[in-house]
Amino acid sequence: MKQTRQRVLGALADGPVSGPRLADEFAISRAAVWKHVEALREEGFVIESDDSGYRLIEIPEMSGAALELGLDAPFEIEYHKVIDSTNARARTLAANGATDSVVVASAQTAGRGRRNREWESPPGGVYLSIVCQPDLSPAESPLYTLAAAVATTRAARETGIDARIKWPNDVLVVNENDERKLAGILTEMQGEAGQVAWLVVGIGVNVDDPNIDGAVGLRNDQADKTEATERNAIETRIFVQRLLEEFDALRNNTDAILPAWRDNAITLGRRVRAQTPRGDVIGQATDIESPGALVIETNDGNVRIHAGDCEHLHQT
Ligand code: BT5
Numbered sequence: 001m002k003q004t005r006q007r008v009l010g011a012l013a014d015g016p017v018s019g020p021r022l023a024d025e026f027a028i029s030r031a032a033v034w035k036h037v038e039a040l041r042e043e044g045f046v047i048e049s050d051d052s053g054y055r056l057i058e059i060p061e062m063s064g065a066a067l068e069l070g071l072d073a074p075f076e077i078e079y080h081k082v083i084d085s086t087n088a089r090a091r092t093l094a095a096n097g098a099t100d101s102v103v104v105a106s107a108q109t110a111g112r113g114r115r116n117r118e119w120e121s122p123p124g125g126v127y128l129s130i131v132c133q134p135d136l137s138p139a140e141s142p143l144y145t146l147a148a149a150v151a152t153t154r155a156a157r158e159t160g161i162d163a164r165i166k167w168p169n170d171v172l173v174v175n176e177n178d179e180r181k182l183a184g185i186l187t188e189m190q191g192e193a194g195q196v197a198w199l200v201v202g203i204g205v206n207v208d209d210p211n212i213d214g215a216v217g218l219r220n221d222q223a224d225k226t227e228a229t230e231r232n233a234i235e236t237r238i239f240v241q242r243l244l245e246e247f248d249a250l251r252n253n254t255d256a257i258l259p260a261w262r263d264n265a266i267t268l269g270r271r272v273r274a275q276t277p278r279g280d281v282i283g284q285a286t287d288i289e290s291p292g293a294l295v296i297e298t299n300d301g302n303v304r305i306h307a308g309d310c311e312h313l314h315q316t
Helices: 003-015 017-025 029-040 064-068 086-095 142-158 225-232 236-251 255-262
Strands: 046-050 053-056 076-080 102-103 126-133 162-165 170-175 178-192 195-205 271-276 277-289 291-300 299-303 309-313
Touching: 003 017, 003 029, 003 053, 003 064, 003 277, 017 029, 017 053, 064 076, 064 236, 076 086, 086 102, 086 178, 086 195, 086 277, 102 291, 126 236, 142 162, 142 170, 142 195, 142 255, 142 277, 162 178, 162 255, 195 236, 225 236, 225 291, 236 255, 255 277, 271 291
Parallel strands: 076 102
Antiparallel strands: 046 053, 102 126, 126 195, 162 170, 170 178, 178 195, 271 277, 271 309, 277 291, 291 299
């Protein structure tokens, strides 16, 4: 049902097409065609009909079908205007056997960060969780967090902003000495006996000014007004599609993840303080090693940090 609707939408996007032709092409009744068109209209698509047939006039900014339209990655997308947490919903889907599903929402009422921290999720943001069943051991799963950070950074940079990755799971916009958080990533998984059963990669991206200390939105970094006006035209639908396409490409080419991460990271070369369960480590961040360890050069030699929070320090 959903697949046929998506194919009807694809045919509409390719040009005006008559009801009988759609019925023929997809071997369904004309009444079924009409029902699909009505359902798409309800989802926000503007579809006109006249003697020559149906004509797609407008695509909604956000909807499951709109996000799947023209998407060059094999994800099935479920869209919610508001949800408690896309990660919570994605975990339920994953536990029921789903894979390559993505839950997208424009607002969350109970968005989560790492270690039970809150992720503020006002309306107009992009909150999404990707469910997958990768052929990885649980220890390798940080690679997917890195891939998500690269994908988010690349999609954000395509909108014209200077996004950079901060280890391990933040995407920042950097202006002179000011770093603000554009996006955060929360990866959750279940696995045993050396194999991940499912993995959920949750990505929260600020779009409009979130009005949160230290945060920035895709549409509101402190660039000059003309650029900012252009940025207002950023289509969140295209941004989400580009993010998912980049993520899909990286998970299918895992050797490319670390080099791409190095290219987009701002943490490397910086003096950092990493807070770990075993105490703080201070030094110069020099590299990232598979599956996601930050290498810090300290007075006592190189230390590898596998998880924790990281603070960029001013150079001394
Ligand atoms: C993260 O945690 O950065 C991971 C955030 C993941 C959110 C996504 S949204 C889709 C999916 N569904 C969910 O429920 N979660 C995921 P962490 O590194 O722990 O950073 C959390 C900290 O970031 C908070 O303690 C605040 O200081 C700050 N923060 C909260 N909301 C923010 C926002 N909207 N923008 C920037 N910073 C924020």
